[in-house]
Amino acid sequence: MSGRINNLVDISQSPAALRGRADIVLENAKWASHVFQRFDREATMRVVDAVARTAHDGAARYAELAVEESGFGVVAHKRIKNEMTAMPLVDYYRDDDYVNPRISENLKIVEIPRPAGVVFALTPSTNPISTLNYKIVLAMMTRNAIVISPHPAVRHCCVEAANSLAAAATAAGAPASSIQVLAEPSIPLVNEFMRSPKTSVILATGGSAMVRAAYASSNPAIGVGPGNAPVFVDSSADFEKAAARIVESKSFDNSVLCTNESVLITVPEADSRLRRALGSRGGHLCSDEETGLLRRFLFHASGFNVEAIGRDASWIANQAGIRVPRSAKILIAPIARIGVEEDLSREKLCPVLAYHVAKNRTQAISQSRAVLRLAGAGHTAAVHASDEQTAFDFARAVESYRVVVNAPCSQGAAGFGTNLAPTFTVGTGYFGRSSVGDNIGPQHLVHWTKLAYNSDRSEKFGDFRGVAARFDGPLPQAPEDGVPGRTRNDSPPGGGIAQSGIDREELRRIIAEELRAVLKG
């Protein structure tokens, strides 16, 4: 039964109410994480597998709902992403153990995993369900509780998806409240969550303002800003393959992955062959006039036209007033300059690729650096080349922590089609004003307590193989005395005390030890 509360006095938007809302959700998460940390690896993986299975089963449904709610992206591609962030993600990390201690005989060090506790995870509108799946799987693997704050534009499908994963987790034995989701994420409310001392770490994927707010919260944060990937096609590249990969990547989910190629840079000796190859793969090469129309449509005084995010090439062409064949998968806009004076050299979360011909390799590299200087520092770059020195020189020069070679960049930088860790949160590191430069994985949600022995040879290292790991599992349910089937009133009749043969001090010592173990979880 829930009461209908007539709000004669509405304080729902007051700081006290917002803080109260954040506090209770986060304290629940704290409780959940405390209990979760009592789980052994088997029990943990049971939860992880159940969540992944449910995420897999819901992949198609939530792909549809996400496209419907946000109005952008490609259902089939979203489904693939949703599936990739379910079981394959778990399998990628299956052999990594974030639960048991690690023993290093050589270093005389034992490491005990210590989960972060409460992960506050912001998820974007562009990859709503895949990011949500991915963050929840990471949290469950590491025995953390997680609170999802979805982008308001996709909150309905995210709330439903998160709740389905939460139900799967608890059914598989996870503590209640291990997975929670904000049904009404507003900026002031999200700020309260980010600022709360009960948040252990913020996993922020989304726009710059939000990522900066996460870092400004005073809490530990792993934030990921926008991308703006330069892709360099060298004269040593296989143009047919390069073109195929670039078109595939740019049209994948209509370019909403922030790892998509933004500006193609090439050299004169590759130019005409590359244009032909791109054209034959579904790239529509725009005339100068068409490029002008595209520029005006995509960029307004206030920035990128959000209407265009995740729309397909025909829709954009049509809106911009360009006639393209139905087969066009991406629009290619040649640009003469790169930098503040050319809007098309900025990030474009839609299948529009800027195309620039540099004078030579050296200039191509310097233009690529300029692309990332404009936006997307630390995020992603790509190179197509058979010459490894060129690939190396490019990677060494650009301010990006991942440079995808001879692969579709959207997928490759996120670990699909390369051997990078699969991720939906790409660490932009110090270049991108972030704390982590790697693809974010479960390892970022755990710190390790290190038992470090005296390094002197005369001091023996302990034998930790036989030491009990003390996984107590879920809390036993407290009785509800007098409720049928739930009673455990253990009061001795008449208040008498059972006599025990064990020495009291001994008993006390044994139990104190157990108590300490319980308290430490």
Next chain:
Amino acid sequence: MSQDKLEFLERSREFWNPKKTQDWQDMGVDLVIDRREGYYLFDMDGLRLIDVHLNGGTYNLGHRHPELVEVLKVGAERFDMGNHHFPALARTALAEALAACAPSPDMKFTAYGSGGGEAIDIAIKTARHATQRRKIVSIFNAYHGHTGLAVKTGDERFSKIFLSEDREGEFVQVPFNDLAAMEEALRGNDAAAVIIETIPATYGFPMPEEGYLPAVKSLCDKYGALFIADEVQTGLMRTGELWGITKYGVEPDILVTGKGISGGMYPIACVQIRERCGGWLRQDGFAHMSTMGGAELGCVVAMKVLEIVQRPEVRAMVRFNSDFLRAGLDLIKSAYADFFAGIRQHGVIMGLEFDHPEGAKPVMKHLYANGVWAIFSTLDPRVLQFKPGLLLTQADAEDLLRRVEIAVDLARDEVKGKRRRAA
């Protein structure tokens, strides 16, 4: 103790209540509550205490819960107590909110008191009007408050001293969990009501045996008496359900809620009445009056309390707290099995039994010295009332257990002596 506190206690003896002030000093509890926040109390000398007394659930949501402070402040911009003669916005809104979450289907009316005692009086008067009978059956050692009728339902400890005990034989008491005695009391078809705390608090939370409360309700139905559920201490989610009585499968005729419904911020108590039992409200609505009963500011706070306690997260917190505290208490109990004799529990309503006629008193004293405030059961001092808040944090719950273990150890030594017991 600081000079300030000494001087203050002197004034307390002089102007407020000499015996009560002194009794606490004699029991080793020299507490003078000054600041308060969340589940912490701060003595005027600075000692911090985790509050697991909560005045019987008054501070269920903690002291000065920020949302309650806010709603009271904002509410005061528009409302005051109101005029009890007239239909009032806040009183009706709270009544509607209570009806929407009532434990019985047709529990539509709410009458208001300014405190639990008055509310109990209203409940009894309502039952008497509805049945046109006078007899009220309650439980031995019961406690329902100190007002004119309420005090007569309870132990004579609180009525005799004021020459206010029942002398007409209208108030009958029977042992708890004794159905035969209950039937005996009702058999004459002359009882207006049975009034019963779902889990009697002041008596140390003896738990109703399985089937006891539903059987009492059946007996009431059989002999034409009403069932008044005193949910002052067991309501508002303390059992993990909004009303404790719901857990026992009983739909009461009248329900009284007090203490916690005020949020500890503005005095109010409510009597929820099934439609068919509220005849006086139709016959003569002026029959019970109370200038401060249902004060509109109190209603505003109470609505917020109702809203907060029904959040799904609160339910989850109660579950975490009851399971975690029980697991820890079980271990402490087995470590001190010759003294810590039993645990009575339903949700975050707990009674800890100690093997000594007044065993809870030294535990209370040592808890106090170790930063925890919990009170013994007045009517069964073997039992410590252990009433953690609904929103107790994991960190505080853990700290609470640590302090309980220290205090139980000290109290055990005080009661049983330090020497090692022979094997």
